[in-house]
Amino acid sequence: MPGYLENIMKRYLFAILIGLLFVSSNAFGQLDTVDLSVQASDIGLGGIVRPGTWTPVRLNLVSNAAEPRAVICQLRMRDDGGDVVLMQREVTLQAQVQQSMWLYGKPVMTFNRNDTFQIEVLDKESGVMLARVEEKPQKVLYERSSAIGVMGAGGSMGLNAYMGESSNESWGLGNDKPYFTQHEYFLQVRDLSFDRLPDRWYGLSLLNTMIWNPNGGSPSGSRVNDAMLQAVREWVERGGHLVVMLPPVGQQWTSSGLADLLPVDKTRMRLITAKPPQNIVGRPPVGRVASEIQMLALDVDQRDPLVSVIGRDVNGNALIVSKRYGFGTVTVFGIDMNSASLRQMGLPGRELYPIWNRIFGWQSPTYRNAFVKEEVKAGRITSSYTGNDLTDFWGSMITMKNTTGPALLLALLVFAVYWLVAGPISFFVLKARKKHKYSWVVFSGLVLIFVGIAWGGAYMIRPTDASITHLTLLDMDSVTGKSRVKSWMSVYMPTFGNVELDVAPDMGVADNRELLSSPGVSSDKLRSRFLDPQNYDVRSSGPHRAVVPFRSTTKMLEADFYGELSEEQSGLKDIWPTPTANLRLDDRGWPIGELKNTLPFALRDVAFVYSKGNGREFWFWRLQKTDKKWFSGETLKFEKREKGAQPLIMPIARYDKRILRQEGYLGKLSVKHAGRGLGLGGFQGGGISEPGKVEVTERLEMLSFYAMLPTPDFRVQNNKDANYFSRALGREFDISDWTKQRGLIVIGYMDDGSLPLPLSVDGTMLPSKGTTVVRWWLPIVK
Template structure:
């Protein structure tokens, strides 16, 4: 054969073999295992459907009658868990079946929740399920199946969802609620409860923000219902209990030690529920030029009524409402929630609703927990940036990254050997016809070597990425929230089983699109790829037909006892934090920060039992939560302080987790200080051990710490937004931004503490240290209660203290403030400035 022809064929054959090896290499251990999740806001320009159907009456099919209700009065809040109650009656006995709820999503796969049931002939079965409403469609599809998965009865429901509002949802539990109708005159939404519609799971109460009990025999509630309410409180809810002459009925709830209450005598007292401290109102009055102005009007009416007051003492409680020495209301912090006990019943006559009734509701609102206030603010804002959470849990498990150098070296050796070396050897031996045997053999051998080299880095089993957050409250009670993803290396179907005590729910990536949801049109609501199945024995996560390395997202939360403390001796003076903190958690803390009045203080690592002085630690003042995302160096300096070096996998996870935690658990909590940091994952949540999958992630702890702000009998309040109510204009409490040129706000300060000054400090406002768009630019006016006009007090460019306040504070320490933006500098979304007050300390 001609040498040129043979050489040509030989080269062609080598090229083919090289291509084959490259293809094989791409399919082995050096294959990239990382799939990134794009951090893109998926906001749809849609509005809520106005056609909300009432829940249908009983439907029958195949001998089964089914009716259902959801939420409360068939209403629920977007972003909350919703209780769905089924009433099922079958003419036949089914030893095994399932009730399923499928929640469709317009831009993702549908989510299915299922609960196994047993139906007995002609015996009604009641089933309650709790599902999170985090998808962007206002529809659910429900069905009952037999043991083989055959659908026996099904139907589609259009949900009545409320979103983009911060109205409190109040559940009223009373045998006679007519005297409580004043609650309907507030901005809250009222739902009347009975012992029949109180669920046995705390998540079934998640729609509610407040539960008010008055003139109701709480012994009617069974043990599971009582425990559900208690856990709901610990997770952030507010329980309000009226007593007085009905104390024997309402306080039976606490017989097993939830609160330690000692009751004494019942006496008649005349009271107006301390309305003298809260009898100012805002009215709109037109001046001579017919221009409307907001003014403070003090009401001087004597609205005292006679009430039966029960004298009592409550361990570890504080009286927050008194009238002439008579204690009317106690408040108790339990876990992350509160319990309010009134010493009277809460019933009022209709002519008392607008006066005393409004004052009672204001007192209840003032005790809402920090976590609840922030949740309502986020719901009012309309969305959250949770893509940082998804980025944190999406990172794959990689025990040891493939070393590409070895693969390149193997490839070069192969190419060099099957190229010139083999050609020269065979030519010299005059056996070039062996090329057709040797080259394929070498290709197979090289492929085998590459395969063996990649065996230690190849992912062959599903794995978990997680972020676990412990939000510690009072009485060593913590809410544990676990966010995680499960990723499989192939598109097989998987079942992941765990103990049935875990209330697992799918975590939808459209959760940050609050308030934007559609009605289902062409979406197939009956199909699904991911489901959570509850049975008496176990909880199962089922995943089917997902593309390889496509993560599915879940969450699980519970309340548990938390052992360990952070002991602090801290003082805040002259806009700086001084003092020490000591770690007594029982484990080391990594990359810790102290969050105080929107200051982020980089503390660093704290070993167990170690005490550190934070006086010299670096502090960054945040004007707005936006800076957590726009100031990239802020969090990076905390989680990976090595300048110039690329972040490791663990550091990237910590960065995203910390960004999410600061926004979700910290920002907007006025005058409350926290330590947040990463703890050893040796104490990882039991759910990840129960899954029996390789798991990697981080565990965050969020703990409130005490900070003293009283110096020389004077108290400085460095953030007065907890006293603020917006009267006119648009304001985002999450981002601290004004939506227009003017914002008028009403500050209702404590009337028993004399205000000495209102300050506009340079140390807290970015206008003095940053670009003007990063802070407030404009003028600040106070309403003059004498002249009935607004006076210019502060200009954003000049820091000063206003001490002559007698013309601006009314007799109850109320202040009306107008912020006017300089639109020549800032067009819209101007950040609200920080004002502080100095007052006498009790």
């Protein structure tokens, strides 16, 4: 009996021991994991993603380990060829502490609302996966739409007047419908906050403009780190537009790390009390009365050519001022357009003076909803439209036709000969010689022979030299001497294997914020993909370098660069010094003086745009030479108002009386290109197979002043559709903001030139050829 009890006890003890071991293993396993949380609102800015645009993803992490551990967080994304890009960032997780970090990736142009973002956390030492999340963003914005970020909550600040409120006021285009007076739909990404902004400038790429409200978080807040401030600074420097609504009291911008961005310091701000000016906020609706509010008068230095006044009150106090910073703009309001006091008065009104037109360069009129509904009902405003993508020729500009054309022609020729020889010719020859029994032998032999011919021919005609074809935007700043470069390119490598590409290789890794990506240039979902997709990793916090798999074919890439190009550096074939100038204004306010082309190349179809800095007068003219070329080393002299100078844009007074071709140079281009598509891959408009230089030049100029294009002609007339111009690519081209300050813009084009970008390919510089758009801004002092 005692032995029986002893056996039972042993069995129970054994079972308990096994259970404890099982529980312990689970416990240790849980201690070894990482809790990863990514919500739909954490993907993109405010949960918004646009195909072909750099996208931030916010990760919330908690390590269950007992000690700090190093992990690699990665975002899995497809590139244009179907390969998988692993956007990686290393971080050390503290034990049992919640931490947040950002990953960045660029969705391909074919990304849609059914696609997901895949995020993984790996142990750095072992490579073991510790956590994985797959999530969709809240909204995928149409690639031909833009976005305005709003930091803080509240009203629309009058922007709703440009958006419409019913489907009758919009032209249907997917879920994103542009207002009938606008060329593209813009989305307000609301409720952003300073302390939740990305820590890299390209995390803000979705936004054309970012508006800060006083309740949008302080730039001096305890949770705002230096990386966030630097991201905002670089975003503006590279072309972003920051709008700051200063409160009348308690503003912290002039004591923040971004104070130098502002066009005015604290000593030049005056507190005033007055009724809100109607020329800025409009009139209150019927039944409401405007009362006095506090505002800040902004006494800017009128001699500073980088600063301009956008809006004044009736007493001449400057309430809205703007400053050029790098290639971007900072606009400051001394009146808080989102204040509770204004909203209680029903302001800003929908019939407001178009102050946002002055700020953004828009030509859109603003109408009461009731008026619009009456006009639509009466048949005076059309609901029929034709859309034209100004960038649908992009692919044909960089495609290397010579890398596939000869091989395709050879394949067709070999197949035709093979079909004839293996079919009717061999049949009749064997029949004539009564050798039918050898038909299979002959057929097999012919197969082997033609396989050899095909492989041998393809080997003989294949391109043997690596090269680059590009379409590049090069902007130059005469104030800082720096350049901004955006390039779309096809890189051909006649090898199989991994190739290292590096933008600005001479720059230190920690300071390199340049970009390299492969999202493609078309939203065509039928594009071919590689049958053997491969993985390659890219540093998410500095994606300037990638080791990319090549298969003896081309790879479409995008690259961004900001810095100096006037000195030799690795990966840069030619130096690009900024042209020099000595300009002043004559007695009539027209620029006179000299310009010298210090570039080592001639520029064709040179054009000039002079802005008087008052927000209303912009003049356009071409170089008055037969060949319209500005040769290297040539000095141009401006001695009086140029012949052929015409308004860049003329605002309309009444839409029912307008004549579009009389609305300045941009009006003429709008008439000429209405209903026309360009290039391969275009699916809107008529389209032509190959874009000519004139068509490309004019479309690039329309992109350069896209925000200032005449509003679509939305009248009902002779059964004609209204025409609007969209852009799936090239948002960086729009320099409408450059016209706010008094200065001269020079635009020229160079064909078959080298890549104006320091790009290293396997440690060497590849020969390159393509079209470069060169633009230069020069301030003019009175």
